[in-house]
Amino acid sequence: MINENVMINQSELASFIPETSAPVKLLGIESNVEIYRDEYGIPHIKAQTIEDAFFGQGFTTAQDRLWHMTYDKFRASGRLAELLGSTAVEQDSEMRRFRLEASAKADYHILSEESRLMFDSYAKGVNSFLESTQTFPIEYKLLNIQPESWNPWDGLMILKVRHIFMGTFEAKSWRARLINRLGVKTTSSLLPGYQPGHLLILPPGAKYEGPVIDALSELEYGALLIDWLKDTDMGSNNWVIDGTKTLSGKPLLAGDPHRALETPNVYYQNHVACKEFDVIGVSFPGVPGFPHFGHNSKVAWAVTHAGADYQDLYLEQFNKTDRNKYKFENTWETAEVYQELIKVKDASDVKIEIIVTRHGPIIGGNPSNGYGIALKYNQTAEPNKSGEVLLTMLSSTNTKELDQSMNHWVDPANNFVFADVEGNTGYLMRGKIPIRTIANAWLPVPGWTGEHEWQKYVEFDEMPRLHNPKNGYIITANNKIISDDYPHYLALDNAPEFRARRITSRINALGKVTVEDMTQIQADQISIPALFYLKHLANALPIDDPSKEAHALLMSWDGNMKKDSVAATIYSAFRIHLDRMIIRPLLGSLANEALGGTGRGGAGHAGRLRAHLLKLISEDDLSVLPKGETWLSTMSKALSESLISLKKLMGEDMNTWHWGTLHKTAPQHPLSSFFPDYVLHLNPPSVSMGGDGDTPQAAAYPMSQPYSVTNLSVLRYVFDLSNWNESKWVVPLGSSGNPASPHYTDQLPIWADNKLIPMIYDWNQISKEAESHQQLIPDAV
Template sequence: QDRLWQMVFDRDRAAGRGAALAGKTLLESDSLMRRLDLVASAQADYAAFDDDTRVMLDAYAAGVNAFIDTTATLPVELDLLGVSPAPWQPWDSGAIFKVRHVLMGAWGSKLWRARVLMALGPEAVSELGVRTAEGGIVIVPPGEEYEGAMADLAPLMPGIEALSRMPEAAGSNSWVVGGSRTASGKPLVGGDPHRLLDVPNVYYQNHLTCPEADVIGYSFAGIPGFPHFGHNAQVAWCITHGMADYQDLYVERFRDSDGALEYAVNDEWRPATTRRETIEVRGGDPVEIDVVSTRHGPVVVGAPASGHAITLRYSALDRPNPGFQCLVPQMLATSVAEMDDAMRDWVDPCNNMTMADAGGTIAFLFRGRVPVRNAANGWLPVPGWNDDHEWQGDIPFSDLPRSRDPETSWIGTANNKVVGDDYPYYLGLDYAPPHRALRVTARLAALDGATIDDIEAMHSDCVSIPSRLLVDALAGLALDNPLEIAARERLAGWDGAMNKALVEPAIYAVTREHLTRQVLQRPAASALAPNPYPGEPAAMGPAARLWSQIPGMLRDGDTSLLAEGETWSTPLAAAFSDAITFLRAELGDDIAQWRWEQLHRTRPVHPLAALFPEAAGLLNPPSVTLGGDADTLQCAGTFPGQSYLINGTSVARYAFDTDSWDMSRWVSPLGASGHPGSPHYADQAETWSAVRMHPMPYSREAVDDDAVTTQRLEPA
């Protein structure tokens, strides 16, 4: 009733039918989804599920269909489109979950490393191709430091050779505090997931009570259970993206054999699986695509007719995925030990799972399926025509990283590296820069006698660690422009807090943006601009990749991307001048008015707003401001090279109190309802903007006291 449009839209996106609803903007996505064949994968999963999981999905589908069959009022989006929803199938939930997570893996980073390799050579891959080249801290054991990843050039050579044959052409925070650091003596849990700000919001605030379970938290529209964030009467759980590597890219050799497409495997040629798909486009002509698959999976980049193309092997698609078998045991768990065991079948995405129970135990589990294979697979697309890079089973569930009641009495995760180099298995290369993790650690280590207020307060931490690097570098510049001098003086006394009401964050952010643009104009970096992989889905451009790397290069005096003999003072001076000119033009001559909130705000856009501009005022939620940036605990990232509008941000915030569940809190960036006309469509936006939270009533009495309206559904 509340999210039917979102369910239908996500189901059609998963099936590669999004363009039929929303037009040509979804054509590229549809093409990828047809190649990945998510619906067939979800159907295979459903057929392999145990009886309890199929019963759950069957009952869920029956409930959805009962509403579709009896409602007199469909969502306004379906009325605008003139569409009636098809019956809900039990496997549709699985397809929705897949489409929400398929682009969260490592394959985009591997294509980026290949791009760096081809433009700048192997030596640049370690520095520019890995997000955590500078090192940081791990999750297990809490706070331990590690050095940045370095490329071993020997295993890279097969990938280099393979790529030379090609033709030219999503973060989050969580934490748990043990009873020895809390006022109640019981654990506290908090965190927030970071994704693009969808309309309606990806997460749905939900409370499910039945004789067997009583669970509250965030669910996905169209999917039963609470796979990511929630609590029952005994256990609280939450996740962040584990940043594991469970997607491999293979460069395949193809040939035409009497009109049939074949691909090489060792010393033989095998027939490729091919089919032609027609994608309907609203307001446009249908588009035909050829879908080609090998033993590794579908071709995702390149044209097999050219002789070489890249295929994707993905843990969630290469065999039936039993992950939904975890949903019911998760809701029924009575301790962190039972919660850990409930995750045995989890596959994708791999997550850092933090949890606490009412008995006082806190724990961490890295959940998900990670294949065991050649180390070179982690760096680049690898040759697919031999068996050197095949998967050799998975990391056993019993060997996945864990921690229970650590001496620190806290566990924090922020998409940082999970374990040190002594861990016997390869998990991944691409972790978030360490800045958020360092702030989480600092806040947690300082807690003593913590309450739920302290957990909520962590969400408002907006201190930028890399800002100091830029401010220190600016101090050495010779300036003569009075406005530039005044701006630098403001930065000199700034503590790095990116409070939205302050001027300093705007000066810093705009300078960093213009410094990225300056670097991209240099010959070395400009060589990264052409993308040698046509059709790469959701490609992240050089500006976004280098934005996170430049502060560290500035600190280390690394001039490898600059012109011959050039120092950082030249692009930095130009960037600072450009930034001040921009701020003056946009916000006026009075530097006191250059507040970060003047530039840094959300602009949530409904996927149908462009198709129906006359309804955009109804469909699009209001814009609000927020502090922070992509490096701060209060996460509010932008698209470098494009604008200062917020895109990747906190799409849910929560704080769970295991001593008194009714003291827990939560907030969403829009509202609980998916109906544009509802008063609850975006009624939490201002609270979210102020980094405050709403009560999260759990007990029957608290729910009844807080209820505004009630609805009773009687079985037919």
């Protein structure tokens, strides 16, 4: 049972912090493992062997992020109801259907011996921590549970759950619903695609020349296949600059991944060294290595999301007299059927049935009625060797080796940017992209015809890549990767160029770039869409006195979304009202879902429509406006309505409407709603932010929750390849996931002020300045 009667005062919190200084004798290691923690509690782990190094990484991660690891493991395996009760049953049912645990086990068993040993050693480190202490985070006390042992494949399962919803299946389901509600012609007009003139990633500085996406023909074909679905429900920046443009003469690599602000933060700062490698960066708690961001003594690497399409939905035709049979070509094949039991805290267990076809698990529809929707996802379609990349990449000595180490990487598809100490820089779109018909890109496709099967993956040597560009830099910000001359289909949807354009202009305006310059670019709060709207609002006549006052403020504004800006607040409210005025009638009965939801389906589509309005306004295209209205008249109305809403929120005095007063983070621990008496212990403080979803300093908010920041920089970093000790980083909370730790939120004020902390790499400095030092000593038993 949940421990409802537990009462913990502030002075007792220290009893939930594990020991990080006293030496510990442990089985499972060959030599001493040294663990130094810097002033921010970030662990620096030094071992003699690879096995001991990953043992140490598992041990320290469990010290700092045990609850975080447990939560992600239970989420991925569909077991949260064991912890949280009936409220988690629906989520568990969905996760069980994805079969991530079975997929992770299958992956583990095909890995090389060396790679399995990495996962084994990491798991041994976690379990050794569990066996060596009775001091566990407060969450276990609140839930009245004990930690369970860690399996070697649990990390692979966490990698999958961290990325399955970053794919495209929700967008395809959404397009199907649009067609069935609005029709093919209307839907095709609402899918604008990437705009000509916007920046591409490759080659750097190039602009997309078209064509403008033509959805109509593909949707007309797909619409014939999805009529029966009518009743079925279903970002980041990085850049690398070579030595020709830096003060040091060596490359600088910087960026900031954008995700939801979780509590604890998604990334775990740590440093692991042995004879074979010496790597500092961030990990996913529970996963060995440094898959997304880090550097060793020779090379640095970083990613952004590529937005590629590697998930398909298949319509399956089931035999109504035997629902375990489904049609493929001219035969009835037998589906795999699994009976699963979801254990529920303080309630009866729930039985579910999982049906899997050759295309994947059924995640929608009803096979008993003859149809179902199967998800095919490259990460679970067959056992894969992504886990081997986690080891091989760590010992790369140059950019070419690092590039080639990505051969087995499957998911997520990333813009992988890298540099080495010899001055080389490069880009690779890493991941496995299936080759199939273009119809698969748009909508669910029939699974019974055999026409839409995956043929193979794009060959690794054919993936988009570039080494040592002549212009001296590579910039990625989730924008379109390459022109349509590229022979393989990659994606339908990409982020608009706004962040990429702003970063490019900042870099081009600099002389010899420094680490501080890179930090300032990360903090840039100039909004390109805001500047666009200011230009057009200049000709929009205010329709009332408050609008006149607001209009004057906007006309003297420079588009900087600073926390103390009143104009930024007015612009944001104006933009929300304008977008709602246009999008709501366009989407009809689906508008509430698109404007009030989250995710990559309806809400993602609404975001692309918001960006598309800029093109319609610039071309004076009135097709989306009510008859008799112009863009200027519509903008005037939107401004007036936005001021009415702001007065209700912030009072009558417009001069007090500072952007940071509204625009704040709201981090929430997964257990705080279950234990309201512990909200102050569990939830980190809220902080005001500048920027928005269009600025390099990411601080996006959904239209369903205006102004509440939900998507932001979960890490900022600058790797200096001329001197690793000059590299810097920061996360929005802290290195520890333990609410009782002084390092739970100690980086938050630094992050909120757009500052970075030292990323210490030199072992002499690390040992000299360490806040604590702990030895893991082999037990002689």
